[in-house]
Amino acid sequence: MDITIHTTFLPHTDPDASLAFYRDLLGFELQGDVGQGAMRWLTLVSPAQPDVRLVLTPPAADPGVTEDERRTIAELMAKGAYQSIILATRDLDGTFERLAAADAEVASEPAEQPWGVRDCAFRDPAGNMVRIDEVK
Numbered sequence: 001m002d003i004t005i006h007t008t009f010l011p012h013t014d015p016d017a018s019l020a021f022y023r024d025l026l027g028f029e030l031q032g033d034v035g036q037g038a039m040r041w042l043t044l045v046s047p048a049q050p051d052v053r054l055v056l057t058p059p060a061a062d063p064g065v066t067e068d069e070r071r072t073i074a075e076l077m078a079k080g081a082y083q084s085i086i087l088a089t090r091d092l093d094g095t096f097e098r099l100a101a102a103d104a105e106v107a108s109e110p111a112e113q114p115w116g117v118r119d120c121a122f123r124d125p126a127g128n129m130v131r132i133d134e135v136k
Contacts, residue, residue: 008055010054011059012042014125014126015058018124018125022056025099028044028054030042043055080128081129084130087131088135090135092110096109099122106121107121118133119134
């Protein structure tokens with residue numbers, strides 16, 4: 001079997017703040033920006049993995065979600081408990097310092113984890129948990 005990750009999705013609440021975080025701070029490249037206002041779908045790729053797409057989506061766009069569910073989603077996003085992504089870097093300390101210096105919301109500083117990785121964590125502008133693993 002030959003299966004790879006092609007696309008993953010994260011919700012956003014502010015497309016411009018999300019671009020500032022993922023494109024300007026983390027170095028992702030914008031490949032698509034569809035929609036208008038807050039109802040924009042942003043497709044980003046890492047230059048190191050151009051075949052894997054991260055699509056940032058407006059959570060309110062799903063027609064099957066009720067108003068009560070939208071409120072619950074917004075509450076979970078604000079806590080960093082709704083969605084998450086794990087990224088990787090060879091320079092964890094440098095990446096952490098760059099994001100912290102840009103006032104990204106630090107969730108945890110670089111540390112050795114009991115599950116065998118050294119990582120740190122931030123919340124993106126929508127509250128999504130962004131963990132960054134150190135790779136050799």
